[in-house]
Amino acid sequence: MAKGVKPRVKVPKSASAGDVVTLKTLISHKMESGQRKDKDGNVIPRSIIHRFTCEFNGAMVVDVTMESAISTNPYFEFDAKVDAAGDFKFTWYDDDGSVYDTTKSIKVA
Amino acid sequence: MKTYGIAAILAASTMIGANIATADESAELIVNGEIEIVTRTAAPAHLSDALDEVISGWVFRSDQTQEMQGDDFDNPGMIWVEAAEEAWSTPEGEKGKSCADCHGDAESMAGVKATFPKWNDGAEKVYTLQMQMNDCRENRMGAEAWGYDKSPAINMEALLSSVSRGMPVNVAIDGPGQATWEKGKELYYTRTGQLDLSCASCHEENYGNMIRADHLSQGQINGFPTYRLKNAKLNGVHSRFKGCVRDTRAQTYKPGSDEFIALEMYVASRGNGLSIEGPSVRN
Numbered sequence: 439m440a441k442g443v444k445p446r447v448k449v450p451k452s453a454s455a456g457d458v459v460t461l462k463t464l465i466s467h468k469m470e471s472g473q474r475k476d477k478d479g480n481v482i483p484r485s486i487i488h489r490f491t492c493e494f495n496g497a498m499v500v501d502v503t504m505e506s507a508i509s510t511n512p513y514f515e516f517d518a519k520v521d522a523a524g525d526f527k528f529t530w531y532d533d534d535g536s537v538y539d540t541t542k543s544i545k546v547a
Numbered sequence: 548m549k550t551y552g553i554a555a556i557l558a559a560s561t562m563i564g565a566n567i568a569t570a571d572e573s574a575e576l577i578v579n580g581e582i583e584i585v586t587r588t589a590a591p592a593h594l595s596d597a598l599d600e601v602i603s604g605w606v607f608r609s610d611q612t613q614e615m616q617g618d619d620f621d622n623p624g625m626i627w628v629e630a631a632e633e634a635w636s637t638p639e640g641e642k643g644k645s646c647a648d649c650h651g652d653a654e655s656m657a658g659v660k661a662t663f664p665k666w667n668d669g670a671e672k673v674y675t676l677q678m679q680m681n682d683c684r685e686n687r688m689g690a691e692a693w694g695y696d697k698s699p700a701i702n703m704e705a706l707l708s709s710v711s712r713g714m715p716v717n718v719a720i721d722g723p724g725q726a727t728w729e730k731g732k733e734l735y736y737t738r739t740g741q742l743d744l745s746c747a748s749c750h751e752e753n754y755g756n757m758i759r760a761d762h763l764s765q766g767q768i769n770g771f772p773t774y775r776l777k778n779a780k781l782n783g784v785h786s787r788f789k790g791c792v793r794d795t796r797a798q799t800y801k802p803g804s805d806e807f808i809a810l811e812m813y814v815a816s817r818g819n820g821l822s823i824e825g826p827s828v829r830n
Binding site for chain 1: 626
């Protein structure tokens, strides 16, 4: 398992029904591309997060496929329309099989 | 928070020729909507012959880079601050102590960063913040010293800097540390390398101008440690000095060397009055 992986998300605590809210996510991850070589000339195996999803009350908001060229500590910012109170679930899928997730609730005032 | 946007339009309309990269001369930096950062102020007395105003490197950066520093979530440097928060309360060394055992919360260290480098009576020399941290590690914790500007040290420096944000840099230039400060000043004005450049050649005489594709700042270090977009990690002051000296095509001093300690003390004092910004975001 990759070291020092820590998901961070920023979701507004509350919104009005029908509001479009901005969600920010960042996960600290080395994102080894698989293109680099070590001192002895051996290829360092790829180890990246290859998929990121965000669901709201079970409905998919975004589903992102990442490839080798993505940067270290990938950051995503996107908008979602909130019709009712509920939970945003963010999930990251690592090449090594690890799955990291975090959930944030939003209230509708 | 939206002060940048309006200021950018005003600045753009008066923009001419030379200052192409200075899109946002009059922008104000407020971090997380609450910490007001002084990015321009009157030069400290010792510098009044050379400069009227001292200006944070933040002012010289593009709008997008400036905005990243306005919110801790958008500031990638905070990743390492969080890592240091864990290290802060992790016991290490023979005595099984953590930083928190003596100091309590990291927030209690607010203001500490602002006065470093400063004279240490016990050691009878000028200490940078990293040297003070290592003094604690070796003598109070019985732990191994961290390598200069290496990641655990730079992360901790970033944490200590982050809790001091908004406070004015206040490095003492008199007293027992004065000899070191004078040495730093001499280094600052000494031309080095095949290109025969001193720090002052770029950062005092030509700030605001372009050196090829780079927009020269005053070389202030109030924003250090700084997250650089070019290498996607936190950078220490000494490592940055090293990069600058190398660019003059000179043999560089080492991070943690007496020369760089003296230079850090002098350069920090040139920013007396500016706010602590670290971890800042630069290109």
